[in-house]
Amino acid sequence: MAKKLSIMHPKIKKIGFIGLGKLGLPIAETIAKKGFNVLGYDIKETETSLPQANSIKSLVKNSELVFCAVQTPHNPLYEGDKPLPKTRVDFDYSFLIKAVKEVVAANKKVTLVVISTCLPGTYKRDIEPLLTNKINYLYNPFFIAMGTEIKDFLNPEFVLIGGKHPEILKDFYIKIHGSDKTFTTDVTTAEGIKVFYNTFITTKTVLGNMYGEYAHKIGMNVDDIYEALSRATDRIISPKYLRSGMSDGGGCHPRDNIALSFLADKIGLSFNFFDALMTAREKHNEWLASLFIEKIKTAKLPGIILGKSFKPETDLQTGSAAILLANILRKKRVAFEHYEFDLPQQLPVAVYFIATQHGIYRYINFPYGSVIIDPFRYLHEQSGVRIIRIGLNEENCGNKK
Numbered sequence: 126m127a128k129k130l131s132i133m134h135p136k137i138k139k140i141g142f143i144g145l146g147k148l149g150l151p152i153a154e155t156i157a158k159k160g161f162n163v164l165g166y167d168i169k170e171t172e173t174s175l176p177q178a179n180s181i182k183s184l185v186k187n188s189e190l191v192f193c194a195v196q197t198p199h200n201p202l203y204e205g206d207k208p209l210p211k212t213r214v215d216f217d218y219s220f221l222i223k224a225v226k227e228v229v230a231a232n233k234k235v236t237l238v239v240i241s242t243c244l245p246g247t248y249k250r251d252i253e254p255l256l257t258n259k260i261n262y263l264y265n266p267f268f269i270a271m272g273t274e275i276k277d278f279l280n281p282e283f284v285l286i287g288g289k290h291p292e293i294l295k296d297f298y299i300k301i302h303g304s305d306k307t308f309t310t311d312v313t314t315a316e317g318i319k320v321f322y323n324t325f326i327t328t329k330t331v332l333g334n335m336y337g338e339y340a341h342k343i344g345m346n347v348d349d350i351y352e353a354l355s356r357a358t359d360r361i362i363s364p365k366y367l368r369s370g371m372s373d374g375g376g377c378h379p380r381d382n383i384a385l386s387f388l389a390d391k392i393g394l395s396f397n398f399f400d401a402l403m404t405a406r407e408k409h410n411e412w413l414a415s416l417f418i419e420k421i422k423t424a425k426l427p428g429i430i431l432g433k434s435f436k437p438e439t440d441l442q443t444g445s446a447a448i449l450l451a452n453i454l455r456k457k458r459v460a461f462e463h464y465e466f467d468l469p470q471q472l473p474v475a476v477y478f479i480a481t482q483h484g485i486y487r488y489i490n491f492p493y494g495s496v497i498i499d500p501f502r503y504l505h506e507q508s509g510v511r512i513i514r515i516g517l518n519e520e521n522c523g524n525k526k
């Protein structure tokens with residue numbers, strides 16, 4: 126096996142992978158499946174068929190290229206599923222700093238490739254002072270969505286590498302992708318590109334939802350607005366993330382923008398766009414909550430939210446706008462029930478809010494007399510049930526199949 130590998134990948138013989146969590150484990154296993162000799166290490170016990178080292182030191186001793194995907198968590202208050210607090214903070218880099226220190230302490234020539242998300246300036250402030258000339262430090266953040274880690278890793282739009290000597294990593298990715306998709310720059314710029322990418326996506330979702338709210342209030346058809354703008358693929362780039370629905374979620378977008386709003390204040394940015402973006406996201410959810418409350422009051426029915434995750438057909442709830450909506454209602458002391466897939470056998474007559482676009486919700490026979498708020502405009506008409514499709518006026522609602 127080892128002989129065959131050295132023929133397949135003559136320059137990179139051994140790869141170490143520190144941090145076998147939600148991102149690290151599927152990626153480390155994918156790299157191994159591509160024929161590389163991968164050795165993993167996590168402080169937690171990990172179920173995998175990959176060989177594992179018993180310390181960072183022994184992993185480094187046995188590797189030339191060491192990836193590091195330890196967590197850089199944000200305080201749970203800043204994940205995007207709770208109303209924004211007034212104060213902001215940076216990510217917690219203590220896990221990353223500890224892992225880097227241990228790599229350095231192994232005292233071996235190695236290329237250390239950090240994947241973990243950092244705000245721009247983190248390397249200069251917290252990491253560079255720890256390094257010796259034995260470490261070739263590269264920053265290689267992934268543009269990967271939760272739930273599609275392997276697909277996104279194997280089919281990236283581009284591979285971002287920050288650092289002075291990226292050659293060994295470029296070579297590795299050419300072997301993974303069969304062509305050169307790398308974009309190289311310095312570490313600090315790469316740190317910025319990673320989080321600004323997420324800002325771009327949140328901007329599109331905020332804009333798309335704002336079109337929906339506008340259409341709802343003025344009497345326009347948001348689906349036509351979306352379809353028309355989607356044709357402007359030259360100037361508007363791509364219609365992805367622009368369709369009006371619920372706000373974006375996940376472990377990256379909201380939290381990265383909240384962290385960037387912290388840094389924007391710290392460095393005295395002329396306008397804190399990141400704060401404005403996250404405030405717009407939250408205000409839109411407050412508007413949806415107020416619409417829900419209004420319907421509960423006028424119909425004199427109980428309120429039920431369907432959906433907790435931010436992505437259809439998953440149970441991923443990190444940073445979910447469905448959870449944010451529920452938290453806003455709790456803050457306003459509004460009573461409601463909240464279900465995802467665990468629906469009761471007998472659904473009551475109620476005001477329903479569809480907070481996740483799960484396919485199964487289209488097949489529910491809602492009780493006669495119910496009111497449903499559908500931000501995705503995807504439910505079928507049902508007799509005796511009033512569907513409020515966000516972004517469509519009553520006339521358009523009626524025509525919808």
Ligand SMILES: NC(=O)c1ccc[n+]([C@@H]2O[C@H](COP(=O)([O-])OP(=O)(O)OC[C@H]3O[C@@H](n4cnc5c(N)ncnc54)[C@H](O)[C@@H]3O)[C@@H](O)[C@H]2O)c1
Nearest residue numbers: 144145146147148149167168194195196197224241242271
């Ligand atoms: N999950 C994703 O899809 C995704 C996408 C893009 C970026 N990221 C970034 O990647 C990083 C990791 O994310 P995650 O979701 O995998 O986090 P995670 O918490 O699921 O995994 C981190 C793992 O690192 C381990 N760890 C911590 N310190 C260690 C040490 N000293 N030695 C060995 N292992 C150690 C933890 O035990 C844990 O298993 C974060 O910075 C995150 O922002 C994640």
